[in-house]
Amino acid sequence: MWTRADKDAVGTAYSSASQIWFTVVGGIVTEIYFPDVDTPQIRDFQLMFTDGVSFFHDAQRDFTHTCEPIDARAPAYRLTSTAIGQPYTVIQDIIASADSSCLLVRTRLVSDHPDLLGRLKVYALLAPHLQGQGGDNSGYVAVTTDGKKLVARHADYWLALNASCGLGHTSCGFVGVNDGWTDIIGNRRLPIWDYNCAQNGNIALMAEIARGSDTEFVLGLGFCQNREGMSSQPNPAMVMVREALSYPFDQESPPGQLQAYISDWVAARAATPGFQPVPKTTGDNDRLFNMSHNILIAHEDKNSLGALVASLSIPWGYNNQDGNSGYHLVWPRDMCQSATALLAAGEKDLPLRALMFLATNQSPDGGFHQNFFINGVPYWDGTQLDEISYPIILAYHLSREGALQNYNPKRLVLAAAGALIAKGPMTQEERWEENEGYSPSTLASNIAGLICAADLAEHSWGDPVTAQFLREHADFLESHLETWCVTTAGSLVAGINEYYIRILPTQVKSVGSNRNPSLPEDPNTATVYLKNIPQGGAFPARDVVDGGFQELVRLGIRSADDPIIKNTINVIDAVLKDDLPNGPCYRRYNHDGYGQGNRGEAFGPQGVGRPWPLLTGERAHYEVAAGRDAKPYLRYLEAFAGARGLLAEQLWNAPDLLDVQPPLIKGGPTGSAMPLAWAHAEYIKLVRSVSDGQVFDRLDVVAERYQKPHPKSLxxxxxxxxxxxxxxxxxxxxxxxxxxxxxxxxxxxxxxxxxxxxxxxxxxxxxxxxxxxxxxxxxxxxxxxxxxxxxxxxxxxxxxxxxx
Structure with missing residues (x-):
């Protein structure tokens, strides 16, 4: 199993030499990814404390915690843990080495009772999950000329752990049988097990920190790939830990590890100053804007440049086994949202790298896998037409910004445009990855993508014939929007019968032999079968709505003043909006089953859909398009992010549940992903849109075609x-x-x-x-x-x- 997904912090060094990404939640370090942003190597890494007699403290359970940036300009974090029932505090500063794939944790013990600090014993506990596998790991105590180290391996993946002050008592054990936690916390005693190895299983490594009278020490945890390494010989992970710990952690001159980490981030941001919000646009002096910028950058891989994963988390990880790859995968849709947000923030190189990465992972038929690992191997392989459209739109944005440099996206764009025509007009899955049919949000992206491709074909590549063909198909889709996606018999809100539905279901080839390609296209009579709820959840399609229709306004296909658009805004405000302590937040669609259960149980395979902060951002963009003040929505998002500055996928919208772990607080994160890159992208784009007074994503070439009087396609x-x-x-x-x-x-x-x-x-x-x-x-x-x-x-x- 994995750990909680509602992270307190995520970080990485701004350096290609450091190929680790770390996460923090609940007072401990959780998944660390190496050498790619999609490959977790540990489950968790924590400390344990005891005086050997009266208390045995687990860092997760026996402390209250705060986590905050050490410097707002970089993802370096200070974790402050105050013991419950004992007068001491543990302060941990967490970074990655800028020069190697090594996590560094500077730890300080603080108390007004020196005698307690003198008696306090500190132990490190590490749960390797090398190559994303909890099983078949082997751990060893390695004895070298400079002392003991803890080492683990799986296949050719290795890790090594040491402390600046050295390690004392060490042991390797199997989780729940003879591991260090069971020895100390479970049995409430000083450790007596001292096994030198534990092979081919679900293991945990334990080490006493040999601090003597010191109240400060640094832990180093390094990772490497090494086919020839042996547990008894220094492998690259052991060497990098020794080298990283040999430099001062916190020193101004010459710069210590902390200063080097922060200065790399500061220098990188200074090199691309880009966009700055108009003063007083945000309500937090641009704190969340800058943190969001860094968070998106931190989700890029360092080997496959341009690859941006959806989240450094595994939703409800504590309830999921190794085979669940969570959100540390590439979704082309989410990735394009992140890349476009970075473009809105003034970045140009990373969005271009993202487009080039997508080009190298485009399928031969012009499409893209639903989601995939950094190496291009698909995880889920449904067809989502918006994930084919958004790379075209990204290419168009880059072209408009003059940011393509010498790269020509012609092959990607034309192949993707062809795939939209070949695989459409209905999509096998819409943006929520659950239903097939005609989706307003998918159709919006498809229309916009085809018009962008046509404009590039004509004006960049001198091909008016292809441009005309693509525009004709876009016109066909646009002329059917209301036919496919608008009910005239809706009953969700009294007095409003005409509005956009979530999806008009159809049968497509992948569904099976019972498909009916001649199914009537009638939103008033169709039935939609919803996922993640009991008995398949059959509902009239006319009575299920989501906010996806707002993409029609956002991309320029429909005006914010369109009567049906305005009707549907009123419907989702009545049906999908939840008023939370920090402001309104919107659920994906009514009857949604993807979310935390009512008793606090983890999702799977059913649940209750909760509100998503990114949908508050989506609703805010409509306000911008309508010419109204969207600053209140920025304040809501800033409040949702809280002190840690992270936006969750979903928020708890029921009364507080304090008797579950972790507790669920109304308006706080659920067990789903946090941070969600898409949510931070939405916030960045909203700041840009409010600053500019117009929606950043709006495509003039689309609006000029469809918001002016135009003949309907024949x-x-x-x-x-x-x-x-x-x-x-x-x-x-x-x-x-x-x-x-x-x-x-x-x-x-x-x-x-x-x-x-x-x-x-x-x-x-x-x-x-x-x-x-x-x-x-x-x-x-x-x-x-x-x-x-x-x-x-x-x-x-x-x-x-x-x-x-």
């Missing part, structure tokens, strides 16, 4: 996932597919027929158009396919009835 797009049975006479049926074909069609029952060969495009799509005239109402088109590559017929006919 295209109806047919494919094997959308085999509509009828269309209005006078429209054109377009059939875009991914392989060349010849279409044979008739409108007189095969008395006569015509053959049409596909037009080839630059986006990997082959298509034919079947135009019709209004006078053909009452007739039908029947067609079949001859596949040019295999020289075979489809073997079945398809028909479209033409109605007036």
């Amino acid at each position: 295209l109806e797009v047919w494919n094997f996932d959308r085999q509509f049975l009828s269309m209005a006479a006078g429209k054109t049926a377009r059939i875009p597919l991914t392989a060349p074909f010849r279409l044979r069609w008739t409108n007189d029952g095969w008395n006569t027929w015509q053959d049409i060969t596909t037009t080839t495009t630059a986006v990997g799509i082959y298509y034919v158009d079947l135009p019709t005239q209004a006078a053909q109402a009452g007739s039908s088109l029947t067609f079949t396919f001859f596949w040019l590559s295999s020289q075979t017929w489809q073997g079945s006919n398809f028909s479209i009835n033409l109605h007036p």
Whole structure:
């Protein structure tokens, strides 16, 4: 199992030489990632304290804690733990070495009772989970010329632990059997077990800190990969710990480890001063803005440059086994949100690296995996069309900002645009990764992505033909927004019948053999089956809403004054808004089951959806678009972040539960991810939008096309996932597919027929158009396919009835 996801701190050195990322929660160091931002190597690392007689203190359970930045300019943290029932305090300053993959924890013991400090024994307890595995770890006590060290390995991953003052009593044990916690805390005694090794299991390493009369010491925990290493010989992890501990921790000249860590961050930020909020935009003197900036940077990998993970946490980690990779993965959607936020904050190099990383991980068909590890291996492999759109939009933003340098994103953009057409118009999963169909938020990103791709094709790559083809498909999607996504029979709020729904469900190929590609597209009568709640949760689609429709305004497709948009704002304010102690916060959708249970139990496989701070930011962006003051929403987000300056995925919206661990406080974080990079990205973009007086994400090229009077598209797009049975006479049926074909069609029952060969495009799509005239109402088109590559017929006919 892993640890709590509601972190107090996350950090890393601003240095490629230091390839670790650390997390802190509840008074201890938790998951440390090495050598990639997606590979945890420990479960937790904590201290234990005892006088050997009257108290045996566990750092998690027997202290009250505060955690705060040492310097607001860098993710270096001071953890202050005050013992419950005993007069002493432990202060830990936590950083990573700027020169190596070594965690450094400077620890100070403070008390007004010198006799207590003299009796106090301190022990370190470490739970290796090397290569993300709790099992099959081996631990050793290594004896070298400069004393003992604790070492662990799994395959070719190693860690080593030492203290500046050296280690005393040491032991390696199996968790829950003969580990150090069981020896000291469980049995309430000074340790008696002194095992030199524990092999091939779920292990814990324990060491007494040989501090003598010192009240200050530094712990070093280093990591390496080394196929040839042995437990009895100095491997690179042991060497780097020795070297890191040989330098002063806190010294102005020459700079100590702490000063070097902070100065690297300060220098990096100074090199790209970028955007600064308009004075008094934020309510905290830009504290959360600057912390959010650093948090997003800290989520970038240092080997696969540009890779940004969603969160350095594992939601409800204490309830999840090794195989659950949590949120330390790349989601293209979340990654583009982070990259665009950094662009809003004035960064240009990292967003460009992000785009280039996505280009190297684009699938051959132009799409992207739902989420994946840094090495490109997929974790979940659903198809989410917005995750194909956002890389196009990111490329467009970079082009608009003049930040592409010498990189040409043509292949990425055109391949992704082709994938949107080939895999759409419905999405297998929407942004909440649960339902297939027509989603307002997904369609918004798809329309915007296609228009951005078209603009790049025409004005950057001199291809007006491709630009026209992409605009025509975007126009087709835009012309169907209300048909697919707006109910006229809603009943959620009295007096409001017309509003955007969360999703119009359909059946797509991946669902199985029962798919119905000719399913009626009617938001008034469709049924949606929700995940994560009992019995599949069948509800009328017209009565399930989310805030995703606001992307239509944000990206420029619809005006904030659009009557249906305004209606839907009123609906979500009534249905999804929770008034928490620090301000209003919004749930994803009504009947959501992804969240902490009502008794405080961890999610899985069912739960109760709780409010998400990022959705308060989303709602605030609508206020900006509407020309109203969104500063109050900035204050809400700043309050949600609290003293630690971290934004959670979800907040607890029920009465306080103090009898669960950790306690759940109304308005405080649940056991889901914290920090969530997307939430911090939303905050940064909101600060920029409020400062500018307009939504940063708004795409003028989109707004100019759709917010001015424009003719509705006369295209109806047919494919094997959308085999509509009828269309209005006078429209054109377009059939875009991914392989060349010849279409044979008739409108007189095969008395006569015509053959049409596909037009080839630059986006990997082959298509034919079947135009019709209004006078053909009452007739039908029947067609079949001859596949040019295999020289075979489809073997079945398809028909479209033409109605007036």
